[in-house]
Amino acid sequence: MSRVNYANLLTFSRFITAPVYVWALWRHSPGWALGSMGYAALADFLDGWVARNICCTSDLGEVLDAAGDVFIFLTGILAGAFFGYVSWWPVAVLLSGGAVSAWGRMLYARKVGRAANYKSRPSEFLGGAAFALLLVYAVDFYTEYHTWVLALFTWWVAVRDVREIAALPPGQEVE
Amino acid sequence: MEHVFAYLMRFHHVGVEPAWRTDFWLVALSYNLMAIVFYGRRLIGDIRQRKAGNDSRPVNDAITAWKMGLLMFVLGWIPLIYHAVTHVMG
Numbered sequence: 091m092s093r094v095n096y097a098n099l100l101t102f103s104r105f106i107t108a109p110v111y112v113w114a115l116w117r118h119s120p121g122w123a124l125g126s127m128g129y130a131a132l133a134d135f136l137d138g139w140v141a142r143n144i145c146c147t148s149d150l151g152e153v154l155d156a157a158g159d160v161f162i163f164l165t166g167i168l169a170g171a172f173f174g175y176v177s178w179w180p181v182a183v184l185l186s187g188g189a190v191s192a193w194g195r196m197l198y199a200r201k202v203g204r205a206a207n208y209k210s211r212p213s214e215f216l217g218g219a220a221f222a223l224l225l226v227y228a229v230d231f232y233t234e235y236h237t238w239v240l241a242l243f244t245w246w247v248a249v250r251d252v253r254e255i256a257a258l259p260p261g262q263e264v265e
Numbered sequence: 266m267e268h269v270f271a272y273l274m275r276f277h278h279v280g281v282e283p284a285w286r287t288d289f290w291l292v293a294l295s296y297n298l299m300a301i302v303f304y305g306r307r308l309i310g311d312i313r314q315r316k317a318g319n320d321s322r323p324v325n326d327a328i329t330a331w332k333m334g335l336l337m338f339v340l341g342w343i344p345l346i347y348h349a350v351t352h353v354m355g
Contacts, residue, residue, distance in 0.1 A: 214307075230277050230286070236344070238273065
């Protein structure tokens, strides 16, 4: 199957929202920031739906989807700290938890022997909350509080997921 | 304790018009209510799967995850209520 398909194009279009979001934070334009993240959320929903119901689920699509989430979130949160919407401390704690989580997922991909993302309910919650964090940055809405809460949960989930992944026998995938 | 609360609840005054926050409060409220519906459906699905014995996760994933999700959700409401009391109604 071709790597260029509607689902992957939608996923790829999400990458473009990150520079728009950064520009919006720089220019203090909440409308553009909220709009760009609104599109990112819509495309995130649609690419999965298109892949499952119309065409083309693939390992590449799955990895691209996860990479898109990480890219948008990482760019957004760093821009938030850089432009003064939040202080660096909670951001550093949050990103270090994210790094542990990413390491766990690399461990999982190695265990199952292919480029697969480890999906767990807690990490799904974090995805929704991370998206909300970029929304609260857009309007400077209790950013310090939200970032600390998400940072603590990120560490909790990272440790939990890594323990689960470590307990899996080699080759076993979790659906 | 007061200092911690003040630190957590401060605004950064980076140039965002305060009116945006009041409008956004409604967006945040809607987002939370949508989350109840979206994750509520997932929870029902997880409970059904578990009852049917199809929970393949190694460490009782679904149910403990939901306790965590609930705590996260409750914490998410604190600034919403705080903003309602201090800015929307106040």
